[in-house]
Amino acid sequence: MDEETVSAEGAGQRRNSAATRAALLRAAHGRFIRLGYERTTLRDVAGDAGVNIALVKRYFGSKEGLFKAALAANPRFLDPDGHVPSGVAGLADALASQFSADAWPEFGEHPVLMLLRTPDEGDLGDLRRAALQDFARHVLASVDPLPDVGTTERELRSQLVVALGVGMAVLRSTVAVQPLGDAGPRELAPLLRLALRALLEEPRIDADT
């Protein structure tokens, strides 16, 4: 892989624990997003950060501690600037821009991919489940509640929107299916508006075509 992407030797400081820790965290964050937990090796992370591997233990205790720290530093979806988009159109625009090509250049891939490809064991599974449910909650908060729809179906609808986003991220990054892989917000947003308006604003279709 490409090495020395981020280095701890930024300023003149030869020894700076905060900078070292930050470089390690940034390098790990990128690898966790692009490669997942298993395929990320501490030696590669330390190589990216330009730092000795033993410092992972010093600053994060273990690989799992490093992963949890990166997970805590993961950006929130749909409101990276702190504000929730309003209405289906705004939500579709936000999804389109965040899930299209060339978004998240600092990570190389969509940060939601960090939540997948994680061992199911222990509390890591709980952490990502919570993060994705939070994602769905943000979707729900962006639109007016549908009348005549129970809370369970409302959750289901919002989670289908999240599923659409997750699937887009996976197909774009991991598999690079075309033309979805290179699609930008201008091509995606109109279609996402279609799907989101149907999933979040239209009554269900029960019987026939």
Add this chain to the structure above:
Amino acid sequence: MDEETVSAEGAGQRRNSAATRAALLRAAHGRFIRLGYERTTLRDVAGDAGVNIALVKRYFGSKEGLFKAALAANPRFLDPDGHVPSGVAGLADALASQFSADAWPEFGEHPVLMLLRTPDEGDLGDLRRAALQDFARHVLASVDPLPDVGTTERELRSQLVVALGVGMAVLRSTVAVQPLGDAGPRELAPLLRLALRALLEEPRIDADT
């Protein structure tokens, strides 16, 4: 994990290369789907099949050969019985039944998950890209072509449908987000009809709400 799930000692045959090969393949297929390529170890596969690990080399050459064989044995989506569903309603029903809980009991998870969590190196990436593009092609074949829509946008629309399916599989199996995780075809189908009708039959929304 659970061991001895499938055994080569089915019949009285003490030595049967075909049975051994099949048991190995079935055990590997299940593990590849549930755990992905990396977390699947040949020792566990051989343990599941009740067979010595060296037989993997004999029958499949290597771990990658075993993976390719399992990938070739993967069921086709949307037409496991050979017939393509017709119309958006039929497509939604097929998606709902294949992507809801308790489908694919022989694998434990949705077979599409085998296509993800695969190293990008070499021809494995090409294989899964082809499989997913084939999936999208089946989606397109199930519906009447939209007038006034170019082929690129048509492909994009069908791939968004695939993204929805992939996202559902991921959220259901890997993350187990509720209520999507336990949703059955009866809850999913009406909502999928909404999304699919919008994505495949409605004209795009360009300007405002």
Add this chain to the structure above:
DNA sequence: CCGTGATGTCAACAAGTGATTACATGGGAC
């Protein structure tokens, strides 16, 4: 200027991986 704690380096370990080799054994051909 020196000691003391923080910071970083080095070498090694145990566990687990896929791969490979030499050997044992069963069953059918003759």
Add this chain to the structure above:
DNA sequence: GTCCCATGTAATCACTTGTTGACATCACGG
């Protein structure tokens, strides 16, 4: 019955991984 090859077994190799402890070195207060 007796070869003989397909089939299966056991042991091991070379390698990578995360982890660890002992040691070196820098920074800074006294």
